[in-house]
Amino acid sequence: MLQAVSRKESARRLWLPVVLLLLCAVALAASLKIGSVVIGWSEFFAALMGKGSPMATAVVLDLRLPRALSALVVGGGLALAGALMQVLLRNPLADPYVLGTSGGAAVMVLLVLILGMPYSVVPVAAGAGALLSMGLLLLLVRGPGDWSSSRLLLTGIVLASGWGALISFLLSISEARQIQGMLFWLMGDLQPQAPGWWRSGVVFLALLLSFIFSRDLNLLAQGDLRARSLGLPTKGLRLAVLLAASVLTAAAVTLAGPIGFIGLVVPHMMRLLVGSDHRILIPCSVLAGGALLVFAELLARVLFAPQQLPAGVITAFVGIPIFLLLLQRSVRQSHS
Amino acid sequence: MIARTPFRWFPLRSLIATGLLVLLFGFLSRYAFATTLEQVDDRGSVISLSAPPVRVVSLAPHLTEILFDIGAGQRLVGVMAFSDFPEQAKALPRVGNHSHINFEQILSLQPDLILGWRGGNRESDLKVLRDFGLKVFETDPRTLEDVAALMRRLGMILGVPEAAEDSARHFEEAVMRLRKARSNRRPLRVFYQVWDQPIYTLNGDHVVNQMIEGCGGTNVFSALDALSPVVSMEAVLETNPEVILGPRESDQSASWMTRWESWPQVKAVANKQMHSIPADLVARMGPRLVDAMAAICGSLSIARSQYDG
Numbered sequence: 001m002l003q004a005v006s007r008k009e010s011a012r013r014l015w016l017p018v019v020l021l022l023l024c025a026v027a028l029a030a031s032l033k034i035g036s037v038v039i040g041w042s043e044f045f046a047a048l049m050g051k052g053s054p055m056a057t058a059v060v061l062d063l064r065l066p067r068a069l070s071a072l073v074v075g076g077g078l079a080l081a082g083a084l085m086q087v088l089l090r091n092p093l094a095d096p097y098v099l100g101t102s103g104g105a106a107v108m109v110l111l112v113l114i115l116g117m118p119y120s121v122v123p124v125a126a127g128a129g130a131l132l133s134m135g136l137l138l139l140l141v142r143g144p145g146d147w148s149s150s151r152l153l154l155t156g157i158v159l160a161s162g163w164g165a166l167i168s169f170l171l172s173i174s175e176a177r178q179i180q181g182m183l184f185w186l187m188g189d190l191q192p193q194a195p196g197w198w199r200s201g202v203v204f205l206a207l208l209l210s211f212i213f214s215r216d217l218n219l220l221a222q223g224d225l226r227a228r229s230l231g232l233p234t235k236g237l238r239l240a241v242l243l244a245a246s247v248l249t250a251a252a253v254t255l256a257g258p259i260g261f262i263g264l265v266v267p268h269m270m271r272l273l274v275g276s277d278h279r280i281l282i283p284c285s286v287l288a289g290g291a292l293l294v295f296a297e298l299l300a301r302v303l304f305a306p307q308q309l310p311a312g313v314i315t316a317f318v319g320i321p322i323f324l325l326l327l328q329r330s331v332r333q334s335h336s
Numbered sequence: 337m338i339a340r341t342p343f344r345w346f347p348l349r350s351l352i353a354t355g356l357l358v359l360l361f362g363f364l365s366r367y368a369f370a371t372t373l374e375q376v377d378d379r380g381s382v383i384s385l386s387a388p389p390v391r392v393v394s395l396a397p398h399l400t401e402i403l404f405d406i407g408a409g410q411r412l413v414g415v416m417a418f419s420d421f422p423e424q425a426k427a428l429p430r431v432g433n434h435s436h437i438n439f440e441q442i443l444s445l446q447p448d449l450i451l452g453w454r455g456g457n458r459e460s461d462l463k464v465l466r467d468f469g470l471k472v473f474e475t476d477p478r479t480l481e482d483v484a485a486l487m488r489r490l491g492m493i494l495g496v497p498e499a500a501e502d503s504a505r506h507f508e509e510a511v512m513r514l515r516k517a518r519s520n521r522r523p524l525r526v527f528y529q530v531w532d533q534p535i536y537t538l539n540g541d542h543v544v545n546q547m548i549e550g551c552g553g554t555n556v557f558s559a560l561d562a563l564s565p566v567v568s569m570e571a572v573l574e575t576n577p578e579v580i581l582g583p584r585e586s587d588q589s590a591s592w593m594t595r596w597e598s599w600p601q602v603k604a605v606a607n608k609q610m611h612s613i614p615a616d617l618v619a620r621m622g623p624r625l626v627d628a629m630a631a632i633c634g635s636l637s638i639a640r641s642q643y644d645g
Contacts, residue, residue, distance in 0.1 A: 036570040055573070055601045062598075063570055118591045119533045175418060176434040176456070177531070177619060184534045184566065191533075306571030307560065308534065 009275045016274055020287035024072065027294035031068040032060055034298060036305050066194035071297040071311070072290040073195040074252045075262055077203040079289025080210060081248040082263030083270075083282055087221045088241045090149045095264035096249040099156030099242075102258035103163025104133025105250065109257075110170040110182055123191070123254040130250030133159060134243075148224075152242075188259030188312025190297055199251045206244045207286055214278035217241070221276065259312040262289050265323045272326045292319060375493050378454060378476035379462075385471065388495030389449035393431055393442055395462075396453035398622035399475065400425050402483075403451075405623040406491050406500040413445045421616070421624070437461045442470075449473060449493070455621075477621045479546055480629075484508050487623070503623060510626040511550065514633050518552035519640055526553040526636070527577035527604070532592035536566045543625065544618055544632075551633035552640070553579065573602060579639045580604040581632065584612035607642050611635035 033044055037059050039052075046052035047060040081096035089098070097103070108129030112121050140155050171182060210217065216237055219227040227234050252259070266289045267281065274280050296314035303309060374384045393414040394400040400419040403409050409424060417433035419425045429445070432438045434456060442450070447470065452462045454476040465472050473493065477486045484504040491500020526548050530536050538544045540558035548555050556575040557567060580602075582592045590612035600606045613635070617628035 036568060037574045058599070058601050059570060059573060063573070116585060116587070116589075118594075122533070172435045173433070177615065179434075180536060180564070180566075181531050181533055189534065301568050301570065306557070306567045306574070307562065307565045308568040308571070309566075310534075 009273075013274050013277075013280045016270075016284055017280070017287065020284055020291060023291040024287055024294070027291045027298070028068050028072065031071070031294050031298040032064050034302055035059065035064060036301070067190050067297060068294055069200075070190050070193065070195045070255050071293040073200050073203050074190065074256045074259065075266075075293025075296075076286040076290035077199075077206070077248045077252045078259065078263040078293075079266040079285040080203065080206055080282065081245040081252070082289075083267035083278070083285045084210065084217075084241050084245040084248075085263070086267055087217050087278070088149070088238055088245065089153050090221065090223065091153060092268065093264075094153070095260075096245060096252070097258055097260070097263070098153070098160065099137055099246075100133045100160035100163050101130045101246055101249040102253055103160045103167065104131075104136070105129035105253040106186060106258060107163050107166045107170065108132070109185055110167060110174070113178055113182055113185075114170060114174050122185075126254040126257070127250050130246065130253050133163065134246040134250070138242075184310055185257045187310035188257040188315075189300070189310040190256045193255070195255060199255060202247055202251045203286075206248050207282065209240075209244065210282045211279070213237075213240075214282055217278040217282075218276075221278070256311070259293070259315060261312070261315045261319050262293060265319050266292060269319075269323055269326055272330045373493065375473070375489060377472075377474045379474040381474075383449075383471055383473050383493070385449070385493065389447075389471075389493070391445065391447045391449070392494070393445060393447040393450045394419070395432070395437070395451060395457050396455075396620075397421070397425075398620035399451045399453060400428075401620060401622035401624060402487055402490060402503075403494075405503045406487055406494070406496055407503075408490070408494045408496050408499075411494065413447060414442060437465075439464060439468075443468060451475060451490070478541070479543055480507075480511050480550075480625060483621055483623075483625060486621075507623055507626055511629065514626070514629050515550045517637075518550065518633065519637070519644075521552075521640070521644060523549070523552055523554040524578045524636055524639055524643065525556050525575065526579045526581060527556050527572055527575065529580060529582040529592060530564060532582070532595060534566045535569060535572065536564050538564050543621065544628075547625070547629040547632050548581075548636075550629060551636045553632075553636050573599070576601075576603050578603050578607070578609060578643060579636060580610045581613055581635060582610070583615035583618070585615055604639075607639075609639040609642055611638070 033039070037055070039047065039056050039060065043052050043056050044060065047056040050057055050061065078096055085094040085096055085098060086092065105126040106129065108125040109122050112125040137156055137159055141152055171179065174182065216232055219230055219232055220234065220237060224234050267285045270281050270284045270288055274284055292315060293311065296318055297311045299314045299318070300309040300311045372384060372386050374382050376382055390411050391413045392403065392411045394403060394412055395416055397416060397419040400412060400415045401421055403412055404422050404425065412428055414431040415425055415428045417430050419428065429441070431442050431445070442465065450465055450470055450472045452472050452474040454474050462472055462474060475486055477483050484507050487500050487504040487507065491497045528537055528544055528548065530538060537557045538555070539560040539562060540555065541563055545555045545558050556577050557565065580596060582590060584590045593610050596602065596605050596610060604610055613628060613631045617624050617631065
């Protein structure tokens with residue numbers, strides 16, 4: 001793994017972060033410029049300065065900007081949460097939702113919608129549900145000794161399928177009129193609101209901590225035995241990783257519902273490009289996840305405009321071909 | 337052996353005789369009982385009834401409402417969830433909801449007619465009922481005219497054509513009065529919001545579009561392909577509607593309005609022309625559609641006085 005850094009990979013480790021940063025910038029700019037309301041370049045720059053026509057200024061600054069920033073924060077946060085989960089569970093199929101975090105959030109959100117509460121309660125309910133699910137998981141796996149990945153994973157998966165059953169139950173008892181709104185939330189879509197300080201803060205803090213402890217993550221990824229033999233307090237570290245991933249997922253879910261795919265595939269994509277050294281993998285995943293979701297959000301708005309798709313549908317359509325292509329190439333390279 | 341031969345043939349002969357008799361009786365009864373009723377439903381199948389049904393199951397709230405309106409509500413033995421109008425409907429047994437039909441319960445009710453709704457019931461569910469040998473009359477009303485026609489057709493089937501004719505005429509006259517009262521000035525641009533998260537609206541094929549036009553408005557998203565498309569907030573801003581109509585829940589709340597209040601760039605918001613329509617009325621293709629239309633026309637005439645003075 002770590003030892004087997006090819007020359008190509010080490011070169012990529014230098015330029016990929018720069019490219020991804022540029023990609024984020026391009027995605028943000030495109031997402032501010034393009035939309036149903038056509039805004040010319042001069043008007044666009046005026047609007048950015050807050051000096052355009054009231055309509056253009058409002059559309060760019062109050063409508064497109066908050067959504068684009070949300071997409072950046074959510075995408076980055078989910079990619080980071082996915083990378084952490086994959087280390088924690090040592091399972092390539094792990095994603096931010098595998099342990100039931102999004103299921104708990106979804107159940108609470110559907111309850112709120114069935115009770116007819118105002119939509120402003122939904123993010124609160126999503127956050128509460130995600131944290132509730134995390135608490136339940138911790139309660140179930142606590143006890144003496146170290147947690148094995150498989151025990152954590154199995155408990156989480158059972159918890160998640162329990163939430164899934166509750167979701168089906170809630171969907172089947174709710175009124176037909178409400179169902180479309182519920183399904184849209186379940187597919188994952190960005191709310192028209194800014195990411196807010198605490199969500200951006202959560203993602204930034206988690207990124208910082210993961211970067212600082214990335215050497216420990218590298219060791220943890222190689223297995224408990226090896227990590228412990230090198231003197232790593234694995235139980236504490238794994239608890240910290242679980243907490244960080246869960247809080248990141250909760251923050252993302254409050255803004256965008258369970259947007260799929262990013263948390264699973266972006267870390268894998270980056271691993272194929274730069275190897276599995278978390279010092280470089282983590283920043284790259286965050287940048288790539290952010291850029292991908294900003295692009296997906298833009299496509300969701302303009303592809304069938306004025307109709308709008310859930311951004312979660314686009315992430316899969318865009319990401320899956322890219323991922324399969326990378327996978328094919330890496331398999332071919334390792335055999336040549 | 338010889339003695340057994342006629343004995344062996346005897347049952348066959350009697351069978352043939354019985355068969356002929358049954359056939360004859362069948363033909364006779366076809367002409368003798370002129371009350372046998374045949375109606376083609378909206379699926380295109382012929383439903384024939386020898387007598388007006390007395391145990392009816394309705395698979396949609398609006399069908400329940402129509403039955404009560406044409407004076408045949410007391411024949412209902414089962415209704416769908418959310419059939420809450422009129423008051424008597426609330427006491428009837430529920431046989432399912434939009435996602436699930438309780439077949440066992442329907443069978444145990446022994447209905448002689450089931451009223452299906454192609455817009456809401458699943459095709460496969462209706463087929464299951466047909467395969468049980470139940471008579472399923474499928475309906476598919478899409479316009480105001482369809483609702484009046486459906487009242488008359490159900491009146492024929494249930495043997496209450498006069499009462500149904502009264503209901504249908506009452507409905508048509510109410511619609512006509514509302515249409516006549518509309519202004520002849522330029523149509524107001526109306527955005528009809530069904531739901532706010534996500535924002536979804538209705539296209540030109542929906543009865544709401546017909547009602548908006550009947551009240552002197554024009555639906556800004558009438559040209560979209562999907563019946564109830566999800567649209568982006570920005571698309572709504574671009575059309576800059578003069579009136580925004582949205583649902584009012586049974587507790588009189590219309591929480592969707594708060595979101596628009598921060599968008600004074602929209603003409604409807606700047607001029608305070610956001611109005612709420614009772615959600616139940618609009619969603620049901622029944623007699624109370626005229627109340628929905630009256631509410632829409634009322635909102636548009638308030639808006640008219642705001643814009644045209």
